[in-house]
Amino acid sequence: MGSSSKTLPVERWNRIREALKTERVVRVVDLCRRLGVSSATLRRDLEELEARGELHRVHGGAVAVDSRLDEPVFEDKAEMAAREKHRIAEAALRRIASGWTVYLDGGSTVLNLARELRTRKDVVVVTNSLRAAMELAGEGPRTILVGGELRRLSQTLVGPLTRYVLDALQFDIAFMGTMGISPDGTITTTEPAEAFTKEWVLGRAHQVVLLADRSKYGKVAFARAGHMKDVDVVITDRGLSAEWRRRLRTWSVQLVEV
Amino acid sequence: MGSSSKTLPVERWNRIREALKTERVVRVVDLCRRLGVSSATLRRDLEELEARGELHRVHGGAVAVDSRLDEPVFEDKAEMAAREKHRIAEAALRRIASGWTVYLDGGSTVLNLARELRTRKDVVVVTNSLRAAMELAGEGPRTILVGGELRRLSQTLVGPLTRYVLDALQFDIAFMGTMGISPDGTITTTEPAEAFTKEWVLGRAHQVVLLADRSKYGKVAFARAGHMKDVDVVITDRGLSAEWRRRLRTWSVQLVEV
DNA sequence: GCATTTATGATTGACTTCGATCGGATGTGT
DNA sequence: ACACATCCGATCGAAGTCAATCATAAATGC
Secondary structure, rough: OOOOOOHHHHHHHHHHHHHHHHHHHEEEHHHHHHHOHHHHHHHHHHHHHHHHOEEEEEEOOOOOEEEOOOOOOHHHHHHHHHHHHHHHHHHOOOOOOOOOEEEOOOOOHHHHHHHHHHHHHOOOOOOOOOEHHHHOOOOOOOOOOOEEEEEEOEEEEHHHHHHHHHHOOOOOEEEEOEEOOOOOOOEEEEEEEHHHHHHHHHEEEEEEEEEEOOOHOOOOEEEEEEHHHHEEEEEEEEEEEHHHHHHHHHHHEEEEEE | OOOOOOHHHHHHHHHHHHHHHHOEEHHHHHHHHHHOHHHHHHHHHHHHHOOOEEEEOOOEEEEHHHHHOHHHHHHHHHOOOOOHHHHHHHHOOOOOOOOOOEEEEOOOOHHHHHHHHOOOOOEEEOEEEEHHHHOOOOOOOEEEOOOEEEEEOOOOOEOOOHHHHOOOOEEEEEEEEEOEEEEOOOEEEEEEHHHHHHHHHHOOEEEEEEEEEEHEOOOOOEEEEHHHOOOOEEEEEEOOOOHHHHHHHHHEEEEOOO
């Protein structure tokens, strides 16, 4: 009625297309309020647009047809965290001198470092991570996998055999990941067997570097994997609180922010 | 009906995909908290995604399906006599008793056996083959990877560290592959380091089973990996000459034709 | 003007999703 | 080999969502 408030269907469709383009996923209830129409109308619209192949309907809403994982929005979000990890990995890479023996722990942050290391043929890599080994399986530096029992969830090698092998090795530098760093400096992870392996590595490396993005500070997981006093360097993305900086100083840990 | 706090299944699925993509492995309990849903819901999601072939469920979580399990040279070889190798693997599987410790050598023939072993949870598998380990990484029996240096071409672990680990282990049965069996009974392979590892395993297994299709008889590769006198059983596809049967008898090797 | 067409909103019963619970299966540690 | 902890899958009730039907209102055609 009147002149201004009434909108044509085609106009509404364009607004739906727009929302779908930027948000990739839309909810019926949401769009109802935003467009000021009833759910029935909106459903009819979505039905129409689906028939034209412009979107795909799902329970509770609709998704863009080309919402493959590699599409912009998701890539942005995933890439955002990935870029942090990438920068941390790059900083880690710069700390490795030629000819060194490098230990790589399991964990997604360290996995990025493994990928970076493919260009460094001048070092020797030792790891208990099957995923890291797979990264380096195609090309890269000499790679040694420690032995041990395969832990399915983490895809790492742990257990007594791992310790037995680690006892025969030592490292110039070890890069470790963690699930959490508690305020008292305890490094924790979810898997006891893995925690034990981590702690054992700490004692066999000349220099220990912990790779931990912001989200790890204050988090506490189940099993103790060592203490920050055994760590020499922490590489973190920016934005660490003054409180945590103070704590790191207390534990004589060098902080590297990227 | 709240406002926008409710999330669509698709959104959650995408977050799961995202986590799986960056972390390769996810835990049910972890994802529950991160996504703010019950374990039941998450299980349903994982079930759904597994049905679509987007991931693989394991006890306690899920792992990404590894699409790049295909190495050019290797896969070609595997494809050549695929059916023969499959039949050989099946025959090999039947020789494994419950509770045994099984060693799997590198090589495409043995890799088929690893695949078959995914259904056998009643044994322990030890291997120096990264590919075999990857085969068993998703589900299967307890798996132990020996340590050692990663040899890129064959994707196996070899070298002094491997021998060091093998010294601490012994096996009820060992399944070995080979590049060739010479008329005088020498088992050969192309890579000395690998040959050395093979020969070392022969001495640590109660029973040695050689998996060798027809094409291996009479072939001679560079490095000696042992002698047929150390082998207890050979599993081969049909069509072995009388001459070779006679030789196998000489070396006291039991011949199994499939 | 009156009937027809089109767009929209409300109602209702069926369906889907979700979370809690429980018995049973699966690993884990001693 | 045993006991213990954890994890799994099935079931059920509650809540949200869907699709179909009917009613209303504006636009169109005669």
